[in-house]
Amino acid sequence: MALKYDFKEKVKELKEFLQMRGINITEEINNIEVVEGYDNCSCHLTCEYKNKIIEIMLTNCSNDTLSIFYNYWHSSNNNNFRMSPVVSFSIMDLSSEKVMFGYIINKSFYTFIEMLNIYLKNYKEIEDGEVKFQF
């Protein structure tokens, strides 16, 4: 089933939102294909927010909605750390209508960032080479 919106246009709107807030996009992987008659679209952005690497994935959900996933992988930000905590927030059924799309992107992004800030505030680094997982 064909999408009722232009997926590339939604990616553009998301990137503009991020760039306007000074977020550096370091990698972008797009996949747009038709599988068994259904559009299958995804855009994976690797971003830097205040020196932290965050992953944002935009995909189609139904033919007129999208899903967005925000992830922070501790292991992507600290290679010496064995365990990998992951902070995730997602919106599964995001309207493609431009105003609502922008509104939810703004709200969900800042909710995720606040969750991340709580995590980072409570996290304590490794001391004297010993792994001390505390948050």
Add this chain to the structure above:
Amino acid sequence: MEKLNFNFNKRVERVKDYLSTKNSIFINEYRDDKTIFSRLMYIYEDTLININILSYDENSLTIRYIYNDYENNNNHLDSPSLEFSVQEIPAKMVHFERIMKKSFNFFIKMLKLYKDKYIR
């Protein structure tokens, strides 16, 4: 079933013991012994949450705390979901217990923030 160097069931029971002290109501458990997976469903302060516990390798585990808006009948059309997970937790009970407790409490902070900031 993968051969583990620890008792998976004991770790699951430890999670249940801890949740029983946290003003939560146990709803049900889905267990798959083939893949070494347990999903615990709880009501925590009127909110339905899922806790998935699974083996990472023969010496470690992964724990995931999940809140799905659609499971809580909140009827938000955009269907938000939040999750906090820790992968590769050492199976040694003292480490597992410490990280399980801290990660649960962090997840609850995330959940409170979500309710304060996101739900309109």
